[in-house]
Amino acid sequence: MIRLRLHIxxxxxxxxxxxxxxxxxSGAPSPKTxxxxxSCHRERSESQPQTPMGRAMALPGANPVLRDVPKxxxxxxxxxxxxxxxxxxxxxxxxxGTRTITxxxxxxxxxxxxxxxxxxxxxxxxxxxxxxxxIPGLDFTTGDEDLKPQNLDDAVGRxxxxxxxxxxxxxxxxxxxVNGKLTLESLRPGVTCEHCHAGTSGHLxxxxxxxxxxxxxxxxxxxxxxxxxxxxxxxxxxETVVRNHWRGELTVRFQPYRLANSKCFDGTxxxxxxxACHDPHxxxxxxxxxxDGKCLACHSAGASSSSASSSDLMxxxxxxxAKSDCVSCHMPKVKLPNGHLTFTDHQIRIVKxxxxxxx
Amino acid sequence: xxDITGTGEIFIDGRGRESISLALVAAYLLLFxxxxxxxxxxxxxxxxxxxxxxxxxxxxxxxxxxxxxxRQALKLNSQWADGWWFIGSLEYGTGAxxxxxxxxxxxxxLTPNAAPxxxxxxxxxxxxxxxxxSLGDIERALALGAANQSRNEKILRYHEALLLTRLGRFExxxxxxxxxxxxDPNPELLVAVGLAGLRTPLLPKxxxxxxxxxxxxxxxxxxxxxxxxxxxxxxEFQKIFERTPAVPNAHYLYxxxxxxxxxxxxxxxxxxxxxxxPKNAAAEVMLAWIPLMRNDGSDALPYAQKAVAxxxxxxxxxxxxxxxxxxxxxxxDGIEHLEKTAQxxxxxxxxxxxxxxxxxxxxxxxDARRERLLCLEMTKNDTAxxxxx
Numbered sequence: 001m002i003r004l005r006l007h008i009x010x011x012x013x014x015x016x017x018x019x020x021x022x023x024x025x026s027g028a029p030s031p032k033t034x035x036x037x038x039s040c041h042r043e044r045s046e047s048q049p050q051t052p053m054g055r056a057m058a059l060p061g062a063n064p065v066l067r068d069v070p071k072x073x074x075x076x077x078x079x080x081x082x083x084x085x086x087x088x089x090x091x092x093x094x095x096x097g098t099r100t101i102t103x104x105x106x107x108x109x110x111x112x113x114x115x116x117x118x119x120x121x122x123x124x125x126x127x128x129x130x131x132x133x134x135i136p137g138l139d140f141t142t143g144d145e146d147l148k149p150q151n152l153d154d155a156v157g158r159x160x161x162x163x164x165x166x167x168x169x170x171x172x173x174x175x176x177x178v179n180g181k182l183t184l185e186s187l188r189p190g191v192t193c194e195h196c197h198a199g200t201s202g203h204l205x206x207x208x209x210x211x212x213x214x215x216x217x218x219x220x221x222x223x224x225x226x227x228x229x230x231x232x233x234x235x236x237x238x239e240t241v242v243r244n245h246w247r248g249e250l251t252v253r254f255q256p257y258r259l260a261n262s263k264c265f266d267g268t269x270x271x272x273x274x275x276a277c278h279d280p281h282x283x284x285x286x287x288x289x290x291x292d293g294k295c296l297a298c299h300s301a302g303a304s305s306s307s308a309s310s311s312d313l314m315x316x317x318x319x320x321x322a323k324s325d326c327v328s329c330h331m332p333k334v335k336l337p338n339g340h341l342t343f344t345d346h347q348i349r350i351v352k353x354x355x356x357x358x359x
Numbered sequence: 360x361x362d363i364t365g366t367g368e369i370f371i372d373g374r375g376r377e378s379i380s381l382a383l384v385a386a387y388l389l390l391f392x393x394x395x396x397x398x399x400x401x402x403x404x405x406x407x408x409x410x411x412x413x414x415x416x417x418x419x420x421x422x423x424x425x426x427x428x429x430r431q432a433l434k435l436n437s438q439w440a441d442g443w444w445f446i447g448s449l450e451y452g453t454g455a456x457x458x459x460x461x462x463x464x465x466x467x468x469l470t471p472n473a474a475p476x477x478x479x480x481x482x483x484x485x486x487x488x489x490x491x492x493s494l495g496d497i498e499r500a501l502a503l504g505a506a507n508q509s510r511n512e513k514i515l516r517y518h519e520a521l522l523l524t525r526l527g528r529f530e531x532x533x534x535x536x537x538x539x540x541x542x543d544p545n546p547e548l549l550v551a552v553g554l555a556g557l558r559t560p561l562l563p564k565x566x567x568x569x570x571x572x573x574x575x576x577x578x579x580x581x582x583x584x585x586x587x588x589x590x591x592x593x594x595e596f597q598k599i600f601e602r603t604p605a606v607p608n609a610h611y612l613y614x615x616x617x618x619x620x621x622x623x624x625x626x627x628x629x630x631x632x633x634x635x636x637p638k639n640a641a642a643e644v645m646l647a648w649i650p651l652m653r654n655d656g657s658d659a660l661p662y663a664q665k666a667v668a669x670x671x672x673x674x675x676x677x678x679x680x681x682x683x684x685x686x687x688x689x690x691x692d693g694i695e696h697l698e699k700t701a702q703x704x705x706x707x708x709x710x711x712x713x714x715x716x717x718x719x720x721x722x723x724x725x726d727a728r729r730e731r732l733l734c735l736e737m738t739k740n741d742t743a744x745x746x747x748x
Contacts, residue, residue: 161587163620180623225719229654239712242734245741260719260731267719267727359735 036204037193044281045193051283053191055111057172061088062189063108065131074129074138079155081129081138083116092116092127094155101152109172113341115141117168118157124165125157132340142336143250171234196230196280220275225267231274232256247359252334258346261358264298264316271297288325295326406435413445422449440469448479456483474503478515485518494522513539517548524555525562529641530615530675533581540585544578546571552578556612558641573603577612584616592616605635611642622649640670647679656686667696674703674710682713690721708737 481496553574
């Protein structure tokens with residue numbers, strides 16, 4: 001008990017120091033906010049930055065992916081691409097044999113496979129090639145395989161509109177959008193606490209005054225449909241995918257879309273929300289058997305549907321084949337067309353041999 | 360009128376819609392003649408003879424004689440579908456739109472999914488001023504593949520957009536005109552796009568001569584923005600705002616078209632529209648739509664409520680109110696508005712997307728699934744992504 005009190009007191013002391021610093025600053029979320037979160041939410045605040053979401057973007061000098069790959073190159077048609085890293089600074093070059101464009105890499109997107117946003121002639125581009133650890137090496141950026149550059153400037157990559165930049169930076173960084181405007185001066189790499197938990201700064205300020213009642217909205221209280229739309233802001237909602245006419249294997253990247261296509265999806269049943277299976281504060285669990293309990297929460301003899309309107313799931317079907325490793329059959333792994341990235345298909349279903357990828 | 364083999368190109372040769380429509384008939388007729396022959400008949404001797412004479416008259420471009428002979432052949436055999444097609448399409452070429460419409464209807468009774476006949480009948484109905492019927496036929500013709508050649512597609516999409524404007528479906532019309540954003544525009548196209556953009560339910564020919572300029576300027580600015588040339592569009596719009604500051608819907612049009620690339624800038628223009636025209640329900644709808652697309656139902660709700668109060672018959676107003684209510688924790692009332700909208704616009708994808716979400720949030724799992732499957736069905740042929748995934 002004494003140790004617990006000491007821990008609370010020391011946490012409060014750290015919190016007060018950090019909060020004083022925040023108070024002195026502009027009030028906008030800052031790295032200090034995260035430091036402050038640690039004082040009360042230590043476990044999550046320490047594990048989350050290590051997750052792929054926490055590492056969704058890296059600034060020059062802090063990119064572990066390229067740090068271990070000093071030089072990598074690939075030839076694509078008439079163009080040769082080279083990414084070179086020296087003393088933490090990376091450059092991206094493309095040459096047609098006679099002329100070469102070399103650009104510094106200011107923004108590294110992705111914790112594993114990596115794509116770069118580049119600046120060239122006052123415009124921003126998504127790099128034409130990306131780094132894929134599975135090769136390991138460079139290949140066309142996923143979705144850009146069909147680009148047909150007309151000249152060396154075109155070959156740098158795909159020009160991205162301000163609206164698309166907002167989506168890229170909005171999801172891979174924190175605090176890069178202020179009042180809807182792209183504000184790269186204030187960005188912090190990756191998804192930080194404030195990115196999902198809006199109102200953290202207010203909560204901290206109030207805490208400084210001894211008020212612990214003004215808490216950020218509790219995301220655990222959202223319905224499955226709302227969680228799925230919340231996470232879908234970056235992982236893409238069902239609506240976004242349909243509205244944009246995205247089809248085929250590429251959609252396996254968009255888990256909320258795939259999940260909502262599942263027959264068992266129920267927007268009011270907490271057993272089938274994103275956070276029923278995944279804790280976003282820790283790295284994604286790769287062991288199939290660890291999800292068995294989630295599936296059996298519905299698909300076992302004693303379980304029933306939580307939705308009064310459901311008829312087929314009043315008595316959810318149980319699997320006649322197995323009672324473990326459910327996801328290994330019902331959520332197959334799907335490779336993207338370029339073969340370099342594999343995703344778990346969240347469209348839960350009875351998979352039949354030879355059936356085409358269901359849209 | 361004898362130019363039935365004309366090759367007039369829409370918006371390029373400046374000869375207007377008539378020569379274009381004739382070109383469409385000619386193209387379909389040629390295709391038809393190659394693929395069909397007049398064979399099975401009830402009274403072979405006299406029927407064959409009449410058909411042969413009709414074909415000969417058509418071949419030498421003696422249209423009145425050909426029409427008369429086809430009429431005689433059809434008296435001998437009214438089940439001869441091809442005869443109705445020939446007579447209907449030839450009559451369309453002579454400008455006898457009502458007769459052509461009637462004869463093409465006989466043809467369509469015998470061959471209901473004939474896209475070229477639906478297209479020509481739609482054009483006849485357009486000329487006769489039967490706009491809702493015309494739009495129905497042209498949309499069905501497009502769905503059945505009538506836009507099989509670039510020239511045909513231009514003709515049909517242009518008429519579709521004209522009709523959508525005439526019937527007050529301005530945003531749908533602008534979407535149709537986006538097809539022409541890469542074309543070299545002629546004056547009629549500029550005015551037509553301007554009419555849709557400034558939400559004026561008229562055809563270009565119905566506009567007074569002294570009103571053309573502002574519509575042409577709005578059409579030019581809109582087409583610039585449709586091809587994402589913001590730099591060209593901005594001064595065009597500024598000129599309109601300076602010359603005719605009170606013109607209704609100009610700021611709305613700018614805001615509406617800016618929305619895809621810059622929602623914040625769009626919001627500014629839409630609010631300017633409301634300063635000029637406080638009862639503009641369409642601007643209220645867009646001002647509700649922008650926060651809805653960033654999952655902010657609370658910001659959207661007041662605009663949506665005002666839009667419905669201004670114009671309860673506006674389907675898009677019912678849609679945004681339904682969505683805003685759903686997002687702010689009242690999916691049951693939201694569903695009521697959305698179901699109303701679905702009755703008004705059963706083919707509107709956005710209504711079904713909203714219904715899927717509202718049903719899902721209110722625990723109506725099967726209804727949500729039905730709406731989702733419907734959305735997937737509605738979009739299954741839309742293969743071209745609208746944005747990069």
